[in-house]
Amino acid sequence: MFRIRSLAAVSAFAVTVALSGSALAAQVLNFAHSTAQGSHYSMGVQAFAKKLAELSDGKYEIREQAAGALGGERDVIEGLQIGSVELTVSSTGPLGNFVPEALVLDLPFLFKDYANARAVLDGPIGQELLDKVSENNLVGLAWSENGFRHVTNSKHPVKTPADLEGLKIRTMENPVHMEAFRAAGASPTPMAFPEVFAALQQHVIDGQENPIPVITASKFWEVQDNLTLTGHVYSPAIIIASPTLWDGLSDEEKGWFREAAKAGVAATRAKVESDEANGVALLREHGMEVIEKVDQSAFQKAVSPAYDTFVAKYGDDMLKRIQAAQN
Numbered sequence: 092m093f094r095i096r097s098l099a100a101v102s103a104f105a106v107t108v109a110l111s112g113s114a115l116a117a118q119v120l121n122f123a124h125s126t127a128q129g130s131h132y133s134m135g136v137q138a139f140a141k142k143l144a145e146l147s148d149g150k151y152e153i154r155e156q157a158a159g160a161l162g163g164e165r166d167v168i169e170g171l172q173i174g175s176v177e178l179t180v181s182s183t184g185p186l187g188n189f190v191p192e193a194l195v196l197d198l199p200f201l202f203k204d205y206a207n208a209r210a211v212l213d214g215p216i217g218q219e220l221l222d223k224v225s226e227n228n229l230v231g232l233a234w235s236e237n238g239f240r241h242v243t244n245s246k247h248p249v250k251t252p253a254d255l256e257g258l259k260i261r262t263m264e265n266p267v268h269m270e271a272f273r274a275a276g277a278s279p280t281p282m283a284f285p286e287v288f289a290a291l292q293q294h295v296i297d298g299q300e301n302p303i304p305v306i307t308a309s310k311f312w313e314v315q316d317n318l319t320l321t322g323h324v325y326s327p328a329i330i331i332a333s334p335t336l337w338d339g340l341s342d343e344e345k346g347w348f349r350e351a352a353k354a355g356v357a358a359t360r361a362k363v364e365s366d367e368a369n370g371v372a373l374l375r376e377h378g379m380e381v382i383e384k385v386d387q388s389a390f391q392k393a394v395s396p397a398y399d400t401f402v403a404k405y406g407d408d409m410l411k412r413i414q415a416a417q418n
């Protein structure tokens with residue numbers, strides 16, 4: 092009788108431990124980004140979360156922190172470095188402040204189109220730059236996508252670079268972008284993204300520049316009348332993990348996070364494609380005047396001094412490699 096009772100006790104204990112173990116094991120990780128829930132970044136975070144939950148059998152749970160809930164992109168990257176945030180998907184805007192080698196990606200008109208940008212970033216050059224990110228107290232998991240950036244403003248239609256003259260254009264906290272807009276005659280105003288909508292609404296700034304997915308997700312039609320499809324920069328995004336999180340993972344678990352990042356990138360790129368297909372019509376429906384036929388060579392000439400400044404400071408090796416890698 093004793094044997095049977097003790098066997099029952101052991102199995103009941105084992106079940107309790109197993110249940111409490113699985114219930115306690117879910118580790119919640121904050122995944123921060125600056126755009127709205129349902130945006131291209133948000134779709135990527137949700138796909139990341141789903142894949143990681145599957146691979147880890149529920150051991151890791153992602154908590155999406157959308158719309159700058161944990162601060163602007165620069166703040167969040169600083170948070171990754173000190174371990175207060177576990178994951179982010181961010182534009183490369185502020186990244187150059189932490190990883191100067193990444194600034195080359197912000198040069199205007201560097202990438203010819205989406206296919207070339209994705210091919211370069213998914214290839215050896217992209218991996219080399221991710222490795223550089225990981226040398227700066229960050230863990231570069233994958234290149235994701237923000238999109239080709241365009242100019243909006245509330246003053247007047249921008250048909251030529253001369254129309255940028257004197258406009259206070261918000262830029263990311265990025266020296267290459269600031270130099271480009273300064274060279275074009277605008278007055279670049281660097282600002283964290285969560286502050287942009289209010290600054291536009293209060294006319295502290297006249298305009299800003301962002302990809303269609305960001306312009307639509309942020310409802311910029313409410314505070315901007317004019318959109319010019321300059322496509323002046325292909326804006327990569329990057330999925331970054333905190334070293335505090337990463338160093339505590341087993342090799343197998345690291346593989347889960349890498350697989351989840353791939354799923355996130357695919358979902359974000361799919362949403363970018365959808366927004367690119369439908370976004371301009373949506374913005375027109377909301378009253379924006381959209382200038383689609385743009386003399387890009389004129390804008391390219393206007394912002395070209397940004398190349399001279401960049402090359403003088405950082406050299407042109409990686410720049411030439413990226414240009415040569417495109418077809």
Ligand code: EAX
Binds near residue numbers: 125182184
């Ligand atoms: O990453 O700051 C920006 O304009 C970025 O494009 C935006 O935060 C999405």
